[in-house]
Amino acid sequence: MTLKVPLSPLQKILLTTDGSVTRILEAIRGREIFVETEKQKIIKADKKIAGLLKIKEGDKVNYRAVNLRDLSGVLIHAISYAPLKRLRKEFREDVMKRDVPIGKILAKLKLEARREIKNFGSMKADKKLSTLFGIPVNALLLKRNYNIIHNNEILLNVTEVFPYEFFR
């Protein structure tokens, strides 16, 4: 862990696990976690996203921004990029049309995959994230980025963000 702030065990688990984060949130909260899709659209990969996903510039990518939440509010904000050509039909339908967490899609489709944690760090809350989480502007957030790999190719690149004051 290279962060300059002390982390709680739960925060360390959320930043380093290679399992489903929704499952962990459900264990912590003891109740079902819901996905609320904030934005979902098909985009064409620019240079940065093409590099991230190891695809060609201009390839179609599904962009999804969601909130993982329970009744008390939003716990984690997650952004994912998925190359359309690598998503089989059922996966594509679930990730594009339904409010289903990625981990549950993988489990439902019995997809064998692995999560490769690329990095984690911190950032400050902008106005949008401060409103979303109900925290002050500039409050500290923790974030991480990982790939979900299937057939030796990147199926999804995911960034997860949550307030430093959560899960302490």
Place this chain on the structure above:
Amino acid sequence: MTLKVPLSPLQKILLTTDGSVTRILEAIRGREIFVETEKQKIIKADKKIAGLLKIKEGDKVNYRAVNLRDLSGVLIHAISYAPLKRLRKEFREDVMKRDVPIGKILAKLKLEARREIKNFGSMKADKKLSTLFGIPVNALLLKRNYNIIHNNEILLNVTEVFPYEFFR
């Protein structure tokens, strides 16, 4: 959760995660977790084990009993059964000859897999486990059983046990 005793968030995470348990222990403890191999041998599947792994009676199976520990003591005791014919060479070497946690073997070999949690529950410590964990005989233990699935076949069946008084 169907256990009759209240569980802490960390205990619920350890019983329900579909990620690497060693990784979670390292996050909780903030230091490296070691595997201590207690017993490892090749056995022939009896009826029960054949049913568990969906193989034929008499097929060769690697049996491994290990302790996941840090310098303070044993945290989790784990028993696994793996059909030899489904283990590729490198996996076989690591699981049979070296003190490496399963999750680290999977990551190192970049194996795509999924963990299917079959059940969890409680049991009482016998003399051996009470000595191992440094707890009284008959103290409550939590346990779970899961399959690690690769190529749609059971690569390993794993049982993990830890004292109820740990991770509270």
